[in-house]
Amino acid sequence: MKVGIPRGLLFYRFYALWKTFLEELGAEVVVSPPTNKVIIQQGLTYAVEEICFPAKVFLGHVLYLKDRVDLLFIPRLVSFHKREYNCPKILSLPDLVRNLFGVEEERIIGDEINMREEGIRGWRRGFLNIGKHFTTKESKIMKALEQAEKAHRDYQNNLKKGMLPENLIDHKAPLLPREKKIVLLGHTYLLSDSYINMNITKKVNDLNYSVITPDMVEETKKRYYLSTISKPSFWTISNEIIGTALYYLKEKKPEVRGFIHLVSFECGPDSLVGELIERLLKREERSLPYLRLEIDEHTGEAGLITRLEAFVDMMEWRYSHLESHVSSSTSS
Ligand code: SF4
Numbered sequence: 001m002k003v004g005i006p007r008g009l010l011f012y013r014f015y016a017l018w019k020t021f022l023e024e025l026g027a028e029v030v031v032s033p034p035t036n037k038v039i040i041q042q043g044l045t046y047a048v049e050e051i052c053f054p055a056k057v058f059l060g061h062v063l064y065l066k067d068r069v070d071l072l073f074i075p076r077l078v079s080f081h082k083r084e085y086n087c088p089k090i091l092s093l094p095d096l097v098r099n100l101f102g103v104e105e106e107r108i109i110g111d112e113i114n115m116r117e118e119g120i121r122g123w124r125r126g127f128l129n130i131g132k133h134f135t136t137k138e139s140k141i142m143k144a145l146e147q148a149e150k151a152h153r154d155y156q157n158n159l160k161k162g163m164l165p166e167n168l169i170d171h172k173a174p175l176l177p178r179e180k181k182i183v184l185l186g187h188t189y190l191l192s193d194s195y196i197n198m199n200i201t202k203k204v205n206d207l208n209y210s211v212i213t214p215d216m217v218e219e220t221k222k223r224y225y226l227s228t229i230s231k232p233s234f235w236t237i238s239n240e241i242i243g244t245a246l247y248y249l250k251e252k253k254p255e256v257r258g259f260i261h262l263v264s265f266e267c268g269p270d271s272l273v274g275e276l277i278e279r280l281l282k283r284e285e286r287s288l289p290y291l292r293l294e295i296d297e298h299t300g301e302a303g304l305i306t307r308l309e310a311f312v313d314m315m316e317w318r319y320s321h322l323e324s325h326v327s328s329s330t331s332s
Pocket of ligand 1: 264
């Protein structure tokens with residue numbers, strides 16, 4: 001049976017887990033190709049105006065797969081962290097696809113995964129229900145989940161070592177290691193889709209910097225720093241972004257020179273997180289430069305390059321100015 005996984009939104013986070021789980025259950029997995037102009041145009045044509053750009057791109061991927069596979073894999077990911085939620089746009093994806101494209105309910109694997117109240121029990125129940133689309137044997141489903149979780153851990157460990165999803169999924173060559181680093185904040189689906197972000201990681205690398213993304217930071221560190229603020233967000237991914245920003249803000253690692261925050265223009269959670277990070281930065285005595293870049297269907301590559309170059313110039317000026325100030329104060 002052919003099962004299609006749209007290459008968008010949480011795909012970049014759960015690629016190894018989903019693929020392994022479905023293959024262990026005997027499915028032939030078909031992933032839509034990397035985002036391109038046609039996929040974006042299809043998404044924009046069919047999507048309702050109100051939804052964010054990454055969700056529109058996701059719909060373009062669904063449209064690519066819709067008539068090429070037997071089933072579409074679009075689980076309802078309500079929560080993958082206790083006491084937190086995912087954004088409502090992510091929760092509603094199976095309904096959106098059903099209503100916009102008229103896909104029959106039985107052709108969508110849209111079972112709920114919800115760790116909000118019950119943690120790991122909610123996770124396992126979700127995968128058990130998904131597995132029942134392929135077999136009635138619970139032991140086989142649980143074995144498949146075990147394999148999938150192992151693949152997921154390996155995938156995450158490789159990201160922690162500095163790999164990007166494109167290195168692991170499409171086997172693209174890793175970027176060159178650089179001494180100076182920029183923390184690239186944002187949702188994995190903005191940071192990992194090099195077509196919609198206009199290859200920002202490569203552009204930063206060409207400017208002589210390596211990027212650090214939230215995927216590269218240990219969960220315990222992100223959560224520790226998140227616990228130092230009085231009111232974290234409801235949304236898991238927003239919390240991971242805040243935790244990452246705080247970690248690098250407080251640890252003051254000399255190789256880290258600034259933050260670039262990629263946000264989606266229509267995203268409610270992103271606007272709140274951006275505002276919060278800017279406030280946290282302003283409170284620091286020795287802060288780091290921050291650039292917020294909004295991405296949507298109208299963002300032009302030339303404008304992005306100009307802003308990146310100007311930011312890097314400013315960051316370098318600030319760093320050398322601060323360094324000479326620090327060394328002259330120490331020597332006096
Ligand atoms: S968090 Fe923002 S970018 Fe992500 S799906 Fe929700 S609205 Fe879209």
